[in-house]
Amino acid sequence: MEIKELEKLKLKKKSAWEKYKDDTSKVFKFCENYKKFLDFAKTERRAFYYIYDEAKKNGFTDFNEGKDKLIFKNRNKSIAIAKIGKKPLKYGIKLIVSHIDAPRLDLKQNPLFEEANVGLLRTHYYGGIKKYHWVSIPLSFFGTFIKENGEVLEIIIGEDENDPVFTITDLLPHLARKVQGEKKLSEALPAEKLVVTFGGIPFFDDEEDKEVKDAIKLNILKILNEKYNLIEEDFLSAEVEIVPSFKAKDVGIDRSFVGAYGQDDRVCAYTSLRAILDMEGNEYTTVVLFADKEEIGSDGNTGCKARFLEYIVANILKIAEPGNANEFYLKEVLFNSKAISADVNGALDPVFQEVHEPQNAAIIGNGVCVTKFTGHGGKYSANDAHAEYMGYIRNLFNKNGIIWQTGELGKVDEGGGGTVAKFLAEYGMDIIDCGVVLLGMHSPFEISSKVDVYETYLAYKCFLEK
Ligand code: MN
Ligand code: MN
Numbered sequence: 001m002e003i004k005e006l007e008k009l010k011l012k013k014k015s016a017w018e019k020y021k022d023d024t025s026k027v028f029k030f031c032e033n034y035k036k037f038l039d040f041a042k043t044e045r046r047a048f049y050y051i052y053d054e055a056k057k058n059g060f061t062d063f064n065e066g067k068d069k070l071i072f073k074n075r076n077k078s079i080a081i082a083k084i085g086k087k088p089l090k091y092g093i094k095l096i097v098s099h100i101d102a103p104r105l106d107l108k109q110n111p112l113f114e115e116a117n118v119g120l121l122r123t124h125y126y127g128g129i130k131k132y133h134w135v136s137i138p139l140s141f142f143g144t145f146i147k148e149n150g151e152v153l154e155i156i157i158g159e160d161e162n163d164p165v166f167t168i169t170d171l172l173p174h175l176a177r178k179v180q181g182e183k184k185l186s187e188a189l190p191a192e193k194l195v196v197t198f199g200g201i202p203f204f205d206d207e208e209d210k211e212v213k214d215a216i217k218l219n220i221l222k223i224l225n226e227k228y229n230l231i232e233e234d235f236l237s238a239e240v241e242i243v244p245s246f247k248a249k250d251v252g253i254d255r256s257f258v259g260a261y262g263q264d265d266r267v268c269a270y271t272s273l274r275a276i277l278d279m280e281g282n283e284y285t286t287v288v289l290f291a292d293k294e295e296i297g298s299d300g301n302t303g304c305k306a307r308f309l310e311y312i313v314a315n316i317l318k319i320a321e322p323g324n325a326n327e328f329y330l331k332e333v334l335f336n337s338k339a340i341s342a343d344v345n346g347a348l349d350p351v352f353q354e355v356h357e358p359q360n361a362a363i364i365g366n367g368v369c370v371t372k373f374t375g376h377g378g379k380y381s382a383n384d385a386h387a388e389y390m391g392y393i394r395n396l397f398n399k400n401g402i403i404w405q406t407g408e409l410g411k412v413d414e415g416g417g418g419t420v421a422k423f424l425a426e427y428g429m430d431i432i433d434c435g436v437v438l439l440g441m442h443s444p445f446e447i448s449s450k451v452d453v454y455e456t457y458l459a460y461k462c463f464l465e466k
Contacts, residue, residue: 013363013366013405014366014403015365015366015451016365016366016367016403016449016451016452016455017256017365017451018403019401019403019451019455020451026454027450027451027453027454028255028450030274030450030453030454030457031258031450031453031454034248034258034267034270034271034453035247035248035249035258035260036248037050037266037270038248038258038260038261038262038263038266038270039247039248039260041100041262041266041269042140042142042159042241042243042244042261042262043104043142043241043243044077044078044100044101044102044292044302045076045077045142045144045154046142047100047266047269047290048073048076048077048078048079048100048290049076051079051081051100051269051273051290052071052073052079054273054277055069055071055081055277056071058277060081063082063312063315063316063319066319067084067319068083068084068282068320069081069082069083069084070082070083070084070315070316070319072308072311072312072315074292074301074302074306074308075301075302077100077101077292077302078100078289078290078291078292078302078303078308079289079290080287080288080289080290080308080309080312081273081276081287081288082285082286082287082288082312082316083276083279083282083285083286084282084285084316084319084320085282085283085284085285085286086282086283087283087284087285088321089285089313089316089317089320089321089324089329089333090324090329090332090333090336091284091336092284092333092334092335092336092337092338092429093284093285093286093287093313093316093333093337093338094284094285094286094287094337094338094339094463094464095286095287095288095289095309095337095338095339095340095424095429095431096272096275096276096286096287096288096289096339096340096342096460096463096464097288097289097290097291097304097309097339097340097341097342097420097424098265098266098268098269098272098288098289098290098291098342098343098435099265099268099269099290099291099292099293099294099295099304099343099420100265100266100269100290100291100292101126101127101291101292101293101294101295101296102127102243102261102262102264102265102266102295103125103126103127103128103129103264103295103442104125104126104127104129104241104242104243105123105124105125105126105129105134105139105194105196105241105242105243106123106124106125106126106239106240106241106242107121107122107123107124107143107196107235107238107240107241107242108121108122108123108124109235109236109238110122110232110235110236111123111235111240112198112217112220112221112232112235113217114214114216114217117200117202117216118197118199118200118216119197119198119199119200119216119217119219119220120195120196120197120198121166121195121196121198121240121242122192122195123191123194123195123196123242124191125191125194126241126295126296127295127296127442128295128442129442130185130442130443131186131189131190131191131194132170132185132188132189133443133444134168134194134444135167135168135169135170135189135194136167136168136169136170137167137168137244137245137246137444138158138165138166138167138244138245138246139158139165139166139167139168139196139242139243139244139245140156140157140158140159140163140165140166140242140243140244140245141155141156141157141158141166141240141242142155142156142240142241142242142243143155143156143238143239143240143241144238144239144240145228145230145234145235145237145238146234146237146238147229147234147237148233148234148237153228153229153230153234155228155230158245159245165245166196166197166198166242167196167197168194168195168196168197169197170189196242198220199216199219199220199223200216201216201219202215202216202218202219203215203216203218203219203222243261243262244261244444244445246261246444246445247260248260248261251447255450256365256449256450256451257364257447257448257449257450258447258448258450258453259445259446259447260445260446261444261445261446262446263344263436263438263446263447263448264343264344264438264441264442264446265294265342265343265344265435267344267435267436267438267448267453267456268342268343268344268435268436268456269290269342271342271436271453271456271457271460272288272290272340272342272460273288273290274457274461275288275457275460275461275463275464276288276464278461279461279464279465280465281465283465283466284464285316285320286464287309287312287313287316288464289308289309289312291303291304291308291420294343294419294420298420298423304420304423304424305423309334309424309427310330310334313330313333313334314330317329317330317333331427331428334427334428334429335427335428335429336429337427337429337430338389338392338429338430338431338463339424339429339430339431339432340431340432340433340434340460340463341383341419341420341421341424341431341432341433341434342433342434342435342456342460343419343420343421343433343435344435344436344437344438344441344448345362345369345371345407345409345433345435345436345437345438346362346407346409346410346437346438346439346441347361347362347363347364347407347437347438347439348361348362348363348364349439350439355410355411355414355415356410356411356414357408357410357411357412360406360407360408361407361408361410362405362406362407362408362437363405363437364437364438364439364447364448364449364452365449365451365452366403366405366452367402367403367404367405367451367452367455368397368402368403368404368405368434368435368436368452368455368456368458368459369404369405369406369407369434369435369436369437369452370390370393370397370404370405370406370407370432370433370434371406371407371408371409371432371433371434371435372384372385372390372406372432372433373385373408373433374409374416374417374418374419374421374422374433375416375418376415376416376417377412377413377416378412380416381418381422382418382422383419383421383422383425383431383432383433385421385430385431385432385433386430388430389430389431389432390432392430393432393434393463396462396463396466397459397462400458400462400466402455402458402459402462403451403455404455404459407437419433421433434456434459434460435456436448436449436452436453436456437449437452
């Protein structure tokens with residue numbers, strides 16, 4: 001063989017931009033709408049509303065009123081949309097599962113206090129954050145309050161141009177030498193110091209001359225009561241999420257990247273949503289599920305361990321094949337299904353390459369990333385997809401011109417992470433991780449490549465269609 005022939009035997013890595021070198025318009029247009037979604041859907045509830053509205057606009061209906069384009073809701077936090085296919089359900093369904101929760105700061109149940117003329121809110125972080133990322137940036141307040149009489153108040157502050165924002169102040173460097181500088185990075189900012197600056201004007205009592213106790217806290221409660229009809233006890237039956245205020249932006253002189261909060265995993269949520277809405281044909285029954293609680297282990301009744309999928313497929317059976325709506329058949333359908341765990345992976349970090357094993361790390365801009373296994377050292381706690389299923393995905397993507405790559409999260413002994421794949425694998429279905437790679441993952445401003453976002457959308461679409 002000639003050397004030229006031999007070269008062809010090698011596995012090549014290539015930039016996905018090459019596919020669009022003559023025309024990037026589809027990629028850029030797709031990401032304009034993606035950014036709008038990110039700006040709207042900064043919490044799992046907001047993502048839920050967006051997905052529900054889009055599904056409705058596209059002819060999907062609540063499952064108990066529908067026939068073939070169905071919506072399944074789980075407590076305003078997790079949602080699925082499904083399309084009944086031509087093939088009998090015993091051949092399994094095509095399933096894509098992403099998650100719509102993201103790392104953030106939750107308010108504690110009793111959050112409000114004041115110190116040194118500042119009204120403050122105590123937080124408990126949610127998911128894996130680097131605490132130092134959350135200081136000195138503008139923050140927004142997304143609250144869902146359930147009043148004693150059951151009334152629901154959704155309060156958002158910080159997102160409108162004219163809204164105030166909030167922040168967590170950091171210690172000035174002049175005084176940080178010992179209390180922060182000599183500590184380990186993970187200990188320099190204890191969680192209890194992540195308190196949100198919330199107000200600063202005291203309440204003055206005109207009637208009495210004596211000093212009012214907790215006057216700033218009182219004034220904050222006065223404003224919350226006048227503007228939002230809240231009392232302090234309402235925080236006990238509330239969920240308040242504190243998230244970055246800034247909007248999704250193009251990053252780079254060539255606008256190649258999207259920078260935004262919450263792209264893990266709303267990038268896979270958005271691309272899988274668009275995929276089912278835009279897909280052509282209906283060979284298999286397809287389900288696209290948007291889960292909550294992934295960032296804290298998928299526990300809880302809106303997380304992937306809660307068997308919401310069983311409830312969905314049981315109801316699909318009842319609608320599409322009433323004669324087969326039984327426990328045995330449900331197991332059969334799930335066992336024969338094919339799934340994608342649609343989640344992000346970390347891209348090879350250009351300046352911290354030492355944590356990766358570059359030959360097997362995914363590279364930003366090289367297309368959708370297929371991750372055969374997650375877990376940590378020794379593949380512990382991983383869904384390790386079989387070669388057969390990997391072969392199926394490889395064939396599918398290659399045949400349909402999808403630019404894809406494989407990725408391993410970091411060096412073997414470096415760390416690790418998990419996704420929902422292993423929980424869905426419990427049903428016996430084939431499942432593999434597949435999604436966008438990010439730089440700065442789990443930071444308040446994560447970076448994706450627009451071409452990877454678009455390629456992921458195309459990959460999900462062809463998975464559902466074929
Ligand atoms: Mn994720
Ligand atoms: Mn994550």
